[in-house]
Amino acid sequence: MTEPFLTEDRLAIQAMARDFAMKEVLPVANELDPRHGEIPMALREKMAELGFFGILIPEEYGGLGLGLSEYAIIVEELARAWMSVAGLIARGQQFTAGFDADQRDRYLPAMARGEFLSAFALSEAEAGSDVANLSCRAVPDGEGWRITGQKMWCTFADGSDYLQVFARTEPADPAHRSRGVTCFLMPKQRGTLPEGVTGTPVRKIGYHGWKTWELAFDGAYASEIVGEPGKGFRIAMGDLDTARIHTAARAIGLARGALEDSIAYVGERVQFGRPIGVNQGLRFKIADMAAQVEAARALMYQVCTAVDAGQPSPTQASMVKLVASEMAERVTSEGLQIHGGAGYTTDFPAERYWRDARLTTIFEGTSEIQRRIISDALLGRADRA
Known part of the structure; x- marks a missing residue:
């Protein structure tokens, strides 16, 4: 099974990722994880140079245009050194299926360069496994929306370049609870939370290298929607x-x-x-x-x-x-x-x-x-x- 899967090209990708993981990532993990240090920006920049943030992004947008097979090979190598680094590469190439043509043109090239990385704000205190049970709400305000509510388990909320936030824009329908949820894109500066958003880092026992947050949205403004209004659950x-x-x-x-x-x-x-x-x-x-x-x-x-x-x-x-x-x-x-x-x-x-x-x-x-x-x-x- 493994021999035909690991073609010559994939073996070369595996060797490159393994060399990077063992020489660049593992020493950093061994030093920083015990003291809960964060993934250094210098390491992120090296990952960007190797194209790790654009593995699944088409070549026309500056990505590598590879498949899930190559993605999994690279992820395994990075996780062998530090799982958090293996998680970081997803922040530039997952959950973009709802982007329209304009959003793909504007955002995918920056994502492939590691310059527009995401934090995913979906889960809530009462919406974990029952993720359709969202209570965070968004109401229209001019040309945008105001979001109010709580989110849990938002890893990288501070270090990301934007938040992808899921909030109700229609009342919950008991018969179709996943309807009425909209996906919002909230650009922000790295190292900060958006205006109207406050947060508390979760005291977790692992997955160090970056913070995981509990977030409070207090009328935070969002002007951009991903996908169709009310159909954000499908994107999630x-x-x-x-x-x-x-x-x-x-x-x-x-x-x-x-x-x-x-x-x-x-x-x-x-x-x-x-x-x-x-x-x-x-x-x-x-x-x-x-x-x-x-x-x-x-x-x-x-x-x-x-x-x-x-x-x-x-x-x-x-x-x-x-x-x-x-x-x-x-x-x-x-x-x-x-x-x-x-x-x-x-x-x-x-x-x-x-x-x-x-x-x-x-x-x-x-x-x-x-x-x-x-x-x-x-x-x-x-x-x-």
Whole structure:
């Protein structure tokens, strides 16, 4: 499966991304993540030079014009070093499906250069998995709108160049709760929040390198809409296949980091006069870890190939997200165990892989939501039985 997928061109892309990740990203992650430091601007600029923010953007707009397969390959390599950096590249090329021709002309070239990166303001306190249950509202004001309400889990709200905000412009319809939601684009200066928006950083246990925010909109002004008014929910859901495959690739990268570091550690750590890697118990752990990583990667390659061939499947995207994220939680936990007490310190990346892997089972739809999507596809929706 993997040999025909990894063509000569893709192997070259993989080697380039791996070299960058190990030489440029990993040392920065090892230094900054333990003290919750932020991804340096210099690193972002190097990523832009390599085209990482425009992998999926067509060449006519200055992007690389590559497919989801190449995107997943690069994401895995970056996540092996630091998951936050692997997440950052999505900020220039996902959730743009609702752009009209004028917006594509104005924004995609800047996105491809890493100069117009987004923060996604969708979730709320009562609208997490039940994302249609939005209460944030927007009312007309002249040629624009005033947005009022709360948003949760808005990563990169301060460092981004614009917020993509989802708010109700029509009263909720109990029979069609996803209707009446509009997507707004709010440009802003990096390092600030838009006027009329205040925020509090979330005290999270991982995914360091950038802040995740709880935001309060108090009549914040927005003049630009993405897509049609009242149909923003379709935009929010439109790129979920890509987002879930992106998370699967991040999970695989984290698991591979745990595996590779564990292989190195059992060869170096000596107990009872010999390396601990001679112990069958640890050897079998590593064998199981390696097999699980390979299995998840093979499924990801299969799903990417289908999407690039014009055969997307939300069910398969949910499957690979579920399989890869839960695999990563198991494998990174085993990696920490292999490191023993050292793994429970910030002196080794083992604990970082473990903390970040735990998040992959939650964001972009929890494992429970993925199981519901998959089971509904196979058995029909339970609420319609």
